Amino acid sequence: MALLALEANRVVPMERLIDAVWEDAPPSTARGQVQICLSSLRRTFTGRDLDSPFETHHSGYLLRVADGQLDVDVFGRLIAEARSIAASGDLAAAAERLRAALALWGGPALAGLPGRIVDAGRKRLEELRTAAIEERIRLDLALGHHEEVIGELIWLIERDRLRERLYALLMVALYRSGRQAEALEIYHAARTAFVDTLGIEPSDELRRLEQGILLGDPELDLSTHRAPTHRAPTHRVYRPAASRPAPHQLPSDTADFIGRADDVAAACAALAPGRVDVRAVPVVCVTGRAGIGKSALAIHVAHRMLAGYPDGQLYASLDATPGLTQQVLRRFLRDLGVDRAEIPGGIDEQAHLYRSRLAGRRVLVVLDGVIDESQVQPLLPGSGSCGVLVTSRSALVALPGAHHIRPRLLGSADGLRLLGRIIGRQRVDAEASTAAGLVALCGGLPLALRIAGARLTAREHWGIGQLLARMRDDRRLLDELEHGSLSVRLSLAGSYRALPDGTRRLLRRLALLDCVQLPAWVAAAVLDTEPAVAEDLLEQLADAQLVEADRAPGGGQPLYRLPALVRVFALERAEVEDTAAVREQSLRRVWATCLYLTGTASRHADGAGGDVPSPMVVDAAVDRLRADPVSWLTAELPTLMAAVHQAARLGWPDPTG
Structure with missing residues (x-):
């Protein structure tokens, strides 16, 4: 029941249910026992004159729930409402909404249930709870309630001595309460915990916070952090003028981006900071054949979402190179302010540090040209405040909760518009029927159209009909669709070799x-x-x-x-x-x-x-x-x-x- 509820409204495969119950030692009767368990759960509902919410599918089972039937969904909706209210400037109302969300918790999530799969769900829920607590405390600090949150922060740190942001919040609360010496003692306690347990120093941000407290930096004063009513409060606890700037790594947007309005709208809606589901990081996968414009679409969406992710954008182009994921992870950590010497050696430890650095920040991560899900997993943030855009020729259906965008080939009208943007509208209008034939021969594939347009631009003395005649010979078609580094043949060869x-x-x-x-x-x-x-x-x-x-x-x-x-x-x-x-x-x-x-x-x-x-x-x-x-x-x-x-x-x- 716990696993079905964790993945509500999604089919949970039989194999995953078996793994959740028996892990590495399922009995030979495991499938039958799962079926018996589901029958028992159904009787529990029908015995109380309730419709059974369980559905049987060919690969597993699904728990069907409506909006508001799961407390975690109510929790997520309240968190989203709180963030939207905070963005409008009403911090007190936002804090109250967060308190209402946190009041839904009656203790540890899924308490007493064993198994590593359920434990992973428990950790995810507890992370959401802790992040909500931190967000509420940040709002309380912005509202001047620094003395009221000190005791709560001390208790939270006792529960999790390696959560760096709790130390930062406590240091600010103590400093604003006139307890500068104690705030500095908290920094040293944090440093001791990190060095003794992980063998690493605290982050640059925490060290800068210590320096700000030592110097009495006015940036730490409450007046500089109380947001005016017409805009959202600053998201970080402390950002001195000399801090490392947020990463903005996106390639430039495509100047002649054509069509895709529905795909762009769907991707932007899935990544919008005010979405209802805040239980997990939103992931948008743009998938499709070689040359269909996946990267252009993703970059265009990313630029549209800049305002929603003010803490930066991370970008990487991935391929099948061994170890590239770990190289990207190390680069991302450096871009997020982690000194090279402080980056741990193992990819799991690096991923933990990466998620910690992104916790609570609004950062958009764009991963272009992914081969499979294994490349994505270590690069996923752990905080629902971040967003992820992925492009791939593979379907990536194993990424849980991902929103899939599959751009279609360009229609005739959009294809002609794109060709006109490249070679000039006058040339297209002058040979309208021939231009339509060229678009059709390119099959609506944006890469092919761009190459054809580039060749016509480079040869202004050619008519469109001359290129079309050369392309109608199948033996020459792929040769004609090459220009500089652009090549339909090479693009298809990459998919073929894999x-x-x-x-x-x-x-x-x-x-x-x-x-x-x-x-x-x-x-x-x-x-x-x-x-x-x-x-x-x-x-x-x-x-x-x-x-x-x-x-x-x-x-x-x-x-x-x-x-x-x-x-x-x-x-x-x-x-x-x-x-x-x-x-x-x-x-x-x-x-x-x-x-x-x-x-x-x-x-x-x-x-x-x-x-x-x-x-x-x-x-x-x-x-x-x-x-x-x-x-x-x-x-x-x-x-x-x-x-x-x-x-x-x-x-x-x-x-x-």
Whole structure:
């Protein structure tokens, strides 16, 4: 129940439930016992005349709750309201709202429940509680209640002797209460705790606070921290004039950014500081194929959100280089004011220090070109006041609570607008139909359009039609879509190299076919493998954004298709990596399978002469078509007709040629 509540309104896989209960030693009856537990929970609700909130899904269970039914949701809403009120300048009302949120707590979260998974949820909730307490104390300090919070801070430090921000708050409270010597003693107590326990000195900010107290820095006086009613209070406890400036590392925004209004609005809403859900750091993942404009979209959103993250923006471009995540983490720590000598050696310790440095700050972290979730996890802040923007060609579905943005290809109108921004509106208007043809040939891919525009800009004596004519030759298409460091071929090659051998092989073989849409049985035939294996490989290609997957009408089997530029690239690789004999065998297997299946569907015979395809390829398809031959033929007609035309072009009247 605890785990389902921690992940309310999300499906919790059976394997995760088993891990939560038994960890590394589940019994052989674990699945059955979980099912019994869920039945018991349902009876608990129905026995009290309540509707059961538990839903069963194919992969696990879900606890369905409405707004306000979970105390942690109410807590998060009150925190968000408090921050919004504080931003308007009413600090007293904001502090009261925080007190109302904290009053929901009756003790430690999930007290008495064992297990590392539940313990991780407990720590997250306790971190949210402590952050809310710190925020309320900051407001109390800004309101002049410094003497009232001293005792509470001393008690909190006794509970957590390594939480640096508590020491800072207590030092300010004591200083403003006229107890300068005691404030300095607290600094030395903090230093002793950090040196003895972690072997590191306190942060630069805490050391600067000590110096400010020694010198009687007027920046520490209450009058400089009491915010006027028309704006939000300063977020930090102490920021002397000589402190390190906040990092602002974003690349420049794209001057000719076109379209994407819905995607931009959705990303900004998910990252907005006043959002309702403040239990965890907001993560927005912008995912899509190579060249679709993921980075441009993320940077554009990040610039739109500058006001919401006044404490800085951290930016890093990641790739598959071993150890790069740790290099980025070390750089981020230095950018956040940690001296090089104070950065611990292990990545876990670095991540702990990183989260501590970001706790309570409003910093936006942008991670561009991520390969997988393992690169992201150590770079996630622990405070809901921060935000994270990630771009990746992978789906990154394992990042919990992430908001996914999948930008689409540019439509004709936006494509023409982008081309006009690059080469000039007059040139586009002068060759309107030709320009539309160029946009169509680029497939709405922003990278391809930018390269085409760059080539036309570099060759002002060319008409758009001249470039379009050169691009219509598939053998030259990718050569034409190169300019300087920009290259569609190199962009696709990065995705291709990251695939396993079998998945690359399938991509090359699919490119040989003239079919626009491909059911899984075609992929099975082209590789001579089982349909389930082919489906797995197709899904890997879909995850890598190299094929597009669509639901078939009426809930049938998914249909897959290769984007035009991907197909040209894959054909190039097929000619390099596969022999002519291998390519022909693949096509013949598909043609033989088409004849066999259509023969079965029309009840004339089990096939139409010649070679009989491998049973492992056709068995599943035969079962479906025998159940409803007419529906099967209707659904598969575009694929079959494409195969007929290709066979005729190759001179194959039947599978034997």
